[in-house]
Amino acid sequence: MESGARRPYRMGARAAAVEATRARVLEAAAALWTRRWYDDVTLQHIADEAGVSVQTIVNHFGGRDGLADAVADLVASQTVVARQAPVGDVAAIVAVLFADYERQGDAGVLWIAQMDRVPAAARAAAHARDQHRAWLEQVFADRLPAPGPAREHALNLHHAATDLYLWKLWRRDLGLSREDAERAMRDLLTSIDPRKRHDA
Incomplete structure (x- = not known):
């Protein structure tokens, strides 16, 4: 018993x-x-x-490759949790994105640099791009046009304005303070708001 x-x-x-x-x-x-x-x-x-x-x-x-894929999945799940932000709140969106980039941005850049010769890095980078695009559709749902060419154009602009390499440019290459870099991204996102663009 x-x-x-x-x-x-x-x-x-x-x-x-x-x-x-x-x-x-x-x-x-x-x-x-x-x-x-x-x-x-x-x-x-x-x-x-x-x-x-x-x-x-x-x-x-x-x-090693199986472990690398598991690490990428772990990072992806942590990213989902870390990037919770209210829809349409540009300041909050930028703040959570920068918190995520400051935490793991350098590692992301390192992995992307290896994607041409390391299949695991290429898979991780592709998944991160898809995940980022899905996140953009979620947090900017209030401003994105209906499905179609205008929406794709707006998403492409928002992807560029929030890309990891833009963070790297501002924070690492140009040496901007986090405060100044966040302000720059907020201004950029405000300037590409499709609701304010006559050519959207």
Whole structure:
């Protein structure tokens, strides 16, 4: 009787331990790939960082590419949570976007730079673009035209005005303060509002 009663507990504890190990590996891989080129990070580096064996990583993710895809999925899910903003509130939209870029923008730029030779980076970048476009449709739903060419044009403008590389230009290349960079993006988004454009 006791053995049967304790079995679900043991199974639950084992599942929790497996999930904790998986999360630790993901965090270790994300931390290393945030700072270093994809090819410079081996499974052994990640295993050492996470305190597990290389075989454990292989068992969970199948290898480095599978782990990279899992890291990209983790980052994507964190991005969805981080970018919650009221529809049409430009100041709030820019604020949450900058908070996200300040947190992981440099890592994003590093991954995009590798997309031509690292398939996992290319997949992550493509997913991030699609995710960003869907986010734009959500937070600017009040200003976007009905489906059609005008909507696509407006989305393209908004995508350019909020792109990661624009953040990089302002914050890293030109050295703008976060306050000045956010103000620049707010002004840009205000200037391309389709409701105020006669040629929209």
